[in-house]
Amino acid sequence: xxxxxxxxxxxxxxxxxxxxxxxxxxxxxxxxxxxxxxxxxxxxxxxxxxxxxxxxxxxxxxxxxxxxxxxxxxxxxxxxxxxxxxxxxxxxxxxxxxxxxxxxxxxxxxxxxxxxxxxxxxxxxxxxxxxxxxxxxxxxxxxxxxxxxxxxxxxxxxxxxxxxxxxxxxxxxxxxxxxxxxxxxxxxxxxxxxxxxxxxxxxxxxxxxxxxxxxxxxxxxxxxxxxxxxxxxxxxxxxxxxxxxxxxxxxxxxxxxxxxxxxxxxxxxxxxxxxxxxxxxxxxxxxxxxxxxxxxxxxxxxxxxxxxxxxxxxxxxxxxxxxxxxxxxxxxxxxxxxxxxxxxxxxxxxxxxxxxxxxxxxxxxxxxxxxxxxxxxxxxxxxxxxxxxxxxxxxxxxxxxxxxxxxxxxxxxxxxxxxxxxxxxxxxxxxxxxxxxxxxxxxxxxxxxxxxxxxxxxxxxxxxxxxxxxxxxxxxxxxxxxxxxxxxxxxxxxxxxxxxxxxxxxxxxxxxxxxxxxxxxxxxxxxxxxxxxxxxxxxxxxxxxxxxxxxxxxxxxxxxxxxxxxxxxxxxxxxxxxxxxxxxxxxxxxxxxxxxxxxxxxxxxxxxxxxxxxxxxxxxxxxxxxxxxxxxxxxxxxxxxxxxxxxxxxxxxxxxxxxxxxxx
Numbered sequence: 001x002x003x004x005x006x007x008x009x010x011x012x013x014x015x016x017x018x019x020x021x022x023x024x025x026x027x028x029x030x031x032x033x034x035x036x037x038x039x040x041x042x043x044x045x046x047x048x049x050x051x052x053x054x055x056x057x058x059x060x061x062x063x064x065x066x067x068x069x070x071x072x073x074x075x076x077x078x079x080x081x082x083x084x085x086x087x088x089x090x091x092x093x094x095x096x097x098x099x100x101x102x103x104x105x106x107x108x109x110x111x112x113x114x115x116x117x118x119x120x121x122x123x124x125x126x127x128x129x130x131x132x133x134x135x136x137x138x139x140x141x142x143x144x145x146x147x148x149x150x151x152x153x154x155x156x157x158x159x160x161x162x163x164x165x166x167x168x169x170x171x172x173x174x175x176x177x178x179x180x181x182x183x184x185x186x187x188x189x190x191x192x193x194x195x196x197x198x199x200x201x202x203x204x205x206x207x208x209x210x211x212x213x214x215x216x217x218x219x220x221x222x223x224x225x226x227x228x229x230x231x232x233x234x235x236x237x238x239x240x241x242x243x244x245x246x247x248x249x250x251x252x253x254x255x256x257x258x259x260x261x262x263x264x265x266x267x268x269x270x271x272x273x274x275x276x277x278x279x280x281x282x283x284x285x286x287x288x289x290x291x292x293x294x295x296x297x298x299x300x301x302x303x304x305x306x307x308x309x310x311x312x313x314x315x316x317x318x319x320x321x322x323x324x325x326x327x328x329x330x331x332x333x334x335x336x337x338x339x340x341x342x343x344x345x346x347x348x349x350x351x352x353x354x355x356x357x358x359x360x361x362x363x364x365x366x367x368x369x370x371x372x373x374x375x376x377x378x379x380x381x382x383x384x385x386x387x388x389x390x391x392x393x394x395x396x397x398x399x400x401x402x403x404x405x406x407x408x409x410x411x412x413x414x415x416x417x418x419x420x421x422x423x424x425x426x427x428x429x430x431x432x433x434x435x436x437x438x439x440x441x442x443x444x445x446x447x448x449x450x451x452x453x454x455x456x457x458x459x460x461x462x463x464x465x466x467x468x469x470x471x472x473x474x475x476x477x478x479x480x481x482x483x484x485x486x487x488x489x490x491x492x493x494x495x496x497x498x499x500x501x502x503x504x505x506x507x508x509x510x511x512x513x514x515x516x517x518x519x520x521x522x523x524x525x526x527x528x529x530x531x532x533x534x535x536x537x538x539x540x541x542x543x544x545x546x547x548x549x550x551x552x553x554x555x556x557x558x559x560x561x562x563x564x565x566x567x568x569x570x571x572x573x574x575x576x577x578x579x580x581x582x583x584x585x586x587x588x589x590x591x592x593x594x595x596x597x598x599x600x601x602x603x604x605x606x607x608x609x610x611x612x613x614x615x616x617x618x619x620x621x622x623x624x625x626x627x628x629x630x631x632x633x634x635x636x637x638x639x640x641x642x643x644x645x646x647x648x649x650x651x652x653x654x655x656x657x658x659x660x661x662x663x664x
Contacts, residue, residue, distance in 0.1 A: 251276025
């Protein structure tokens, strides 16, 4: 078999793939399906690796050892430099919780199991994932796992058997991989498999399993591999090649434009871009449309596509994290230019020199592997340190105490939430205090006042009724975002029944502005579903519901507390406050960011009338220009985007103490 000829159109197809991924990562609407660029890469790898192994087997020169050495020299140097550089940058940018997570991801990337790590943390399309600098390495781990078993699989199929056994075996394993996408994607086999073998736990969550894990992606490599046997047919006629290119471009670019993150992927949806890539492989040498792939710009981009894929996402993710806001078009353009420049440098100085020693100082395999082992060990130790040493919390200076024992933002909310110690749906504070009880009702925003009321009013007995996401209107209405409508109604009925037996004062507060955006569903035949999208109309709805609630529960004092200004910064308070080297001011939020919430409080307060005590937190936390996020002794007021922290609960209740005392 003659030596394999270089195909520039394949590098052009690589350029299409990497450009699709980069434009998708920049959140450009026209490229919302750009994640399929990874699938195109898998098809290309299936084709090229099978082509190389098949050719070596036919010539009798195939060696597993040499194959693995070449793959290692191709992948490791550029990846190692990228991981090391990203670690250095991350240590200057990421807060301890994110740095701790980064350390775990770095370890997973080094040992090619990042797909498992990401699958167990969150989905590829989750907002949280979009700030992980090593998110993109999941596809490299899939490719590396493919390289481990594929040449051995091909060699076994080709051994002492008819030629047709190889393509038939590839088609069979591809069909199995594709078929498994459906039951596992639905989570049908995961739990049963988990009971049989410990590895089965990795398949429990359906869509994430089939997206990240190699067994469910093998069919994409197989599609590329089968192109080798498809080339045996008469496909070189000009009109056939041009037609294949038309169909291939339509399939790939159509997927890039029309696909959305909501798809359960890969499943059947991956067939369109994968078959499109296969058609471009088969027709890419066409006279006219083939020029779209084998021109100088596309080939140059494709040749360094591996380096470009490696560097682009750490740059984008770390900058997104640093800015903590949306990117404008100029920033996106600059990031692309920076990625291309760094990729060019990485390709010429690292990737090409180690892959093709003639392009630079030759490094013998023995020395190469020694250096590789040493650098891997050092990088692994640093990653392990970041993971196990609390994300290097020492970088946060005086805010280090906030991250003690906290692995992620959700843990911070749980540990420092103002309602900690109050177990829903009913809890009490200061039970032994004399006098009549005061009821506090609402959702999780009301429970956040538990610490403050308990501490600032130690001689007052409080009873809290709370259900997360449950609006305390009349029995008739339940919001569309309420996950547990039956439980919400049950908690309200229990609360109202107990309250009706007394003449106790009631404090009502909840997540008012979010509730105003919901559709309120009614089970009362006399009331229809309502949705009030503007503050005045929703305030009228609140007033009407309150009138009915007051009639239901009888005469008593009522205190309404409006919504707090909220954190108002992108990201969590923990993340903002513990970033190293004071990247941005987290102590205050410009008033313009929370202006709508303030307006909402004002219109609700007016609608309720003078007979009800209404307390607006805004004047207590804001001036004309900004709202504070920190207490006087530099403790965070919020435990997440809007819930009061233990410190914030005490601080805000202290500031509204006189108003509360007058209404009690």
